[in-house]
Amino acid sequence: MRNLVIAGNWKMNGSQTFAQEMREALDNAEFSERITTVVFPPFLAIHTMLGSDKFAVGAQNCYTEQSGAYTGEVSPELIADAGCQYVLVGHSERRTLLGETDQVVAKKVKLAVSAGLTPVLCVGETLDERESGNFKDVVEQQVVAGLKELSGDEVKQVVVAYEPVWAIGTGKTASADQAQEVHAHIRSVLNSAFDGAGDAISILYGGSVKSENAAELLGCADIDGGLIGGASLNSKEFITICRIAADSH
Ligand SMILES: O=C(CO)COP(=O)(O)O
Numbered sequence: 001m002r003n004l005v006i007a008g009n010w011k012m013n014g015s016q017t018f019a020q021e022m023r024e025a026l027d028n029a030e031f032s033e034r035i036t037t038v039v040f041p042p043f044l045a046i047h048t049m050l051g052s053d054k055f056a057v058g059a060q061n062c063y064t065e066q067s068g069a070y071t072g073e074v075s076p077e078l079i080a081d082a083g084c085q086y087v088l089v090g091h092s093e094r095r096t097l098l099g100e101t102d103q104v105v106a107k108k109v110k111l112a113v114s115a116g117l118t119p120v121l122c123v124g125e126t127l128d129e130r131e132s133g134n135f136k137d138v139v140e141q142q143v144v145a146g147l148k149e150l151s152g153d154e155v156k157q158v159v160v161a162y163e164p165v166w167a168i169g170t171g172k173t174a175s176a177d178q179a180q181e182v183h184a185h186i187r188s189v190l191n192s193a194f195d196g197a198g199d200a201i202s203i204l205y206g207g208s209v210k211s212e213n214a215a216e217l218l219g220c221a222d223i224d225g226g227l228i229g230g231a232s233l234n235s236k237e238f239i240t241i242c243r244i245a246a247d248s249h
Contacts, residue, residue, distance in 0.1 A: 041057070043074060
């Protein structure tokens, strides 16, 4: 049975006050036991969110080394030591704006697993790649490259998030059919390239998910939850999406 995960990626938003309010709202919410809820605050708000019995906490990024003279960077070991359980790796905003390559992503995924974190490997095609028709190949390449440093057992500790770049922050969501098609493809790639791992790995959908479209997307057979950006900044909306996920899956 795969984990049903609803994760909120705050990106570079919020404040100490915002984090305190979100903490209170999530601590007081009733979450279904069928769902694993995770929040990814900016680094400086992580401490406010740690230690809840309602949700887990992750970092939005990590470095490619565990320690050393890398001013300003944060390693997977430091993230795990602080009490986080998850880390996002290879988000499209980092790939596009900060030049993160598949090689860098693979190294971060490996180090995250070594530190005891669950990496959430983010993949997804751009609008050009979608329109050119080879989006499944693009996503397949990102998945295989991102996991290539892992052993067979380690692969099963990863979560994958499919986030079509054209649907992120644009209000344009992939249709349920479009999302399900890519999720099924990722699962079959994971099964064939990593010895049946696809049946154990949760694959989340991300890209303009909100309460209005959550039921349709999260009801798909190969969609095991969501990675929510903008809508996760509103506690009511985020909690509603968690409830919809439990009801529709
Ligand atoms: O990038 C995302 C989550 O990581 C999705 O962002 P939006 O939900 O704001 O489109």
